[in-house]
Amino acid sequence: MPDAAKSVLFVSLPEAGLVNGMIVLARETARRAAVDVWFATDEPQRTRIESGDGLTFASLGEVVPEMSAQSWDEKVYRQVTGRSRFRSHHAVLKHGFRPLRWQEKYRRLESWVDKVNPAVMVIDCEARFAISLAIAREIPYVLMVPFLPSYLVASHVPFARSYVPRGFPVPFTGLPLHMSLPQRLTNRLFKAWTLAVLLDPRIGRWLRVDLDFHKSIGIPPPAGLTQVDRAALVLCATIAELEYPIALPKNVRTVGAILPPLPERSDGDLEAWLDSRPSTVYIGLGTLTRLTRAQVAAVVEVARRLDGAHQVLWKLPASQREMLPDALPGNLRVETWVPSQLNVLAHPHVTAFVTHGGGNGFNEGLYFGKPMVVRPLWADNHDVAVRGQDRGVSLTLDDPHTIDPDDLADKLTRVLGDPAYRERSAQFGALERKAGGRATAADLILALPQLTGGAAAEQTQ
Structure with missing residues (x-):
């Protein structure tokens, strides 16, 4: 049984698609282990997290509109959900990449890390500021991914390192594994277009701001596969059989849907x-x-x-x-x-x-x-x-x-x-x-050596 003095800090953006599974997993972790479980996210989730189940809420302040899809105005919404998948991807990058806002969340989270001193952090894969903090502080972390595994292990730009075969569908293209000639061309161009977006002057300024901030905390920006490679575990809330065939890194596990105990409260x-x-x-x-x-x-x-x-x-x-x-x-x-x-x-x-x-x-x-x-x-x-x-x-x-x-x-x-x-x-x-869902995910987290104090748990990874 883990030492009672050890803490696990969950960190998530407040979007329903990200935070819901994280809360389920945090409650399961608190229910079955003698560890202190903290949950850091924005204020709108306070009531849910403070409703018992052994979780302690750590506020990251109010929702930042630029970081929340629910607060986008109608014009931005139509751009992000438009017909062109590339223009949609461009709009997501343009409207969602706000490094100054991420820095605000980083500083708030940093104060909680100082207080909690977590043995392990469990981070939703979109909370990039939390990944940066875990790496900078050398805190072992688990990435929670409510997407297909290829979302994290496939390259989005040309020449970048990747865990998927050459010609694999680029994330966000919606292309099948077996493509026609026009589809293969589109797949290649999508990477080039994404690289071109990163050369946009406005995004270039933000990238420099982001680079300067990461220099100040002593690490390079954890882009691409760095986030995966540095993680103690990467837990994908899906099954391998849904994804196209890829050889996943051994720290990446598919655990299936993360569901709460059922049935829930009914009407x-x-x-x-x-x-x-x-x-x-x-x-x-x-x-x-x-x-x-x-x-x-x-x-x-x-x-x-x-x-x-x-x-x-x-x-x-x-x-x-x-x-x-x-x-x-x-x-x-x-x-x-x-x-x-x-x-x-x-x-x-x-x-x-x-x-x-x-x-x-x-x-x-x-x-x-x-x-x-x-x-x-x-x-x-x-x-x-x-x-x-x-x-x-x-x-x-x-x-x-x-x-x-x-x-x-x-x-x-x-x-x-x-x-x-x-x-x-x-x-x-x-x-x-x-696949086991929340039970398997909690087992894997609680088997980490930082929580067990032993090396035997490494065999589960």
Whole structure:
């Protein structure tokens, strides 16, 4: 059993897709081990973290708008989620790379590290300031990755070191493993375009600011594979069978979806509604999706076409409900929020899942064996969508930006009507459960020599 004086410090950005799995893992770590578990993130997550379960909240201050996709204005949102995957990637770099803001978070976290003196840090892979601090202080750290492994181990620019084969799809391209000649050309150009973006004068100024800061703390900026190579562990919340074949470094482990103990708190009325309906399509497009009035109308039309054969449960944010038409089909139930998406996906009467292709939601859908239709929103969503389609567990909309009712209705009819999609999804669900999720992840963290005080744990890495 670890020494009670030892501490583990979790660090995460406050975005739901990053922090949710981290909180689940932190609670599991605190539940099973005699270590002090601290959780550093921004103020909006304070109440969740202070609600018991052995966690101590360490505030990193208020959310920095430039570092939060949820606070982007409409213009930036449209740029980041635009049709061109390269322009989208450029927009993410341009609007998200703010080294002065990262330095503010670094200094706040530094004060907590001085207080906590952690034996190990567990860091969400997007919290770059925390990775820099762990390296500068020589604190062993674990990277938590809610994305495909290739997101971290494939190069984004030409000539950079990589763990994937030559010609492997560059992250964010949404390209398949087996490409046509035009796709191979696009794949090569994407790296060159990314390098060109880094030569943009404004980004160049920020890179110099970032370089100067890292010089001041005595390390080079931990870019690319440095973050992976320096980590004690890298835990990916997915399964190796979803990713294209790559030889991962031995410190990188795929542990499957990080889920809390189930079932979660339920809504009795919603549970009864699902119980009484033998086939329900669940639509949950993530916390960042902002639909237009035309897109909302398209989804309503698809529900109308499914009436008589399938029910539709749609989680639609309050800010977008005013775009709903006055008359809705009788088989459509719209909820601003559901107490537990996991409870919904676990229900045996939910027969398909329409998702934006976020790593967490997609792996949750797989965990419960649900065939999916993907409307990718941005960034890694395109990569997840193409892998799901290639694995035979999902289909992807032809044009996610318009949401053509004919296309969405056709894709849903296919995944609902072809037993092969259910069978393959069930097979992947078994693999997700075998991977172990939060239990496996906690085992690997608590087996680190810095927490056990012995060398035997190195055999688990």
